Amino acid sequence: MKRRTILIIGAPILLACSIGSASPKQLSPADEFAAFTAGDYVLKGRQWRSACGLEDTESASYTPGAIEDVRDINGDGHLDAVITEGGTFCYGNTGTGFSIVSQQPSGNWKLVISSQGIPEFLTTKGVDGWPDILIGGPGFCFPVMRWNGQEYKQHHFEYDGKSCNP
Secondary structure (H helix, E strand, C coil): CHHHHHHHHCHHHHHHHHHCCCCCCCCCHHHHHHHHHHCCCEEECCEEECHHHHHCCCCCCCEEEEEEEEECCCCCCCCEEEEEEECHHHHHHHCEEEEEEEECCCCCEEEEEEEECEEEEEEEECHHHCEEEEEECCCCCEEEEEECCCCEEEEEEEECCEECCC
16 A cells, blocks of 8 residues: 555656666667657657647646656567656646557567556566556556557556456
8 A cells, every 4th residue: 555655656756666777778869759759749849748748738747758768678679668758637646647669670669558657567478578567556456458469458457466356
C-alpha cells in the first residue's frame, strides 16, 4: 500500500526507477525526432506534445514529452525508447502517460504501446522477448499488458506481484 501511495506523489522519481536505473543512451537528433513522431507527438515550439498535450495550454501540472529511457528492451538488437508526458488534464490522477517506440531493422521507428499510467517492466515476457508491462497509477490492482506479436493486450491484473481482480 505504501508503495502505491508514494507512486502517486513521486511518480517522476519512481518512473525513472521502474524503467531502469542506468543512465539512458542518447539518440541522435534525427532518431529523437523519428521516435517522437512515431509516438504521435508534435513539436510545438521547443516542446514535444501529444494531441492532448496540445490542448493543455494552461495547466500548471503539464510536462511536455521527454525520452526517459533508451535501450534494447526486448533483446532484438535495436533500440527502444520510453517517452513520457505529464499532467492531470491529459492523464487524470495518474498524472503521467507513456509511449514505447521501437527502432525497426529499416531504421524507422514504430509505436509499440501508448497508455495513461506509469510503466513497470516485469521479468515475464510475451512474444519476441517483449517484457510484460504493469501499468501503475492510483489504486491497488493494476493491468499487466503482454505483447502478442502485434500489440500489447491486457493479460491479467496484479498488485505487489500477486494476481488480483479490480
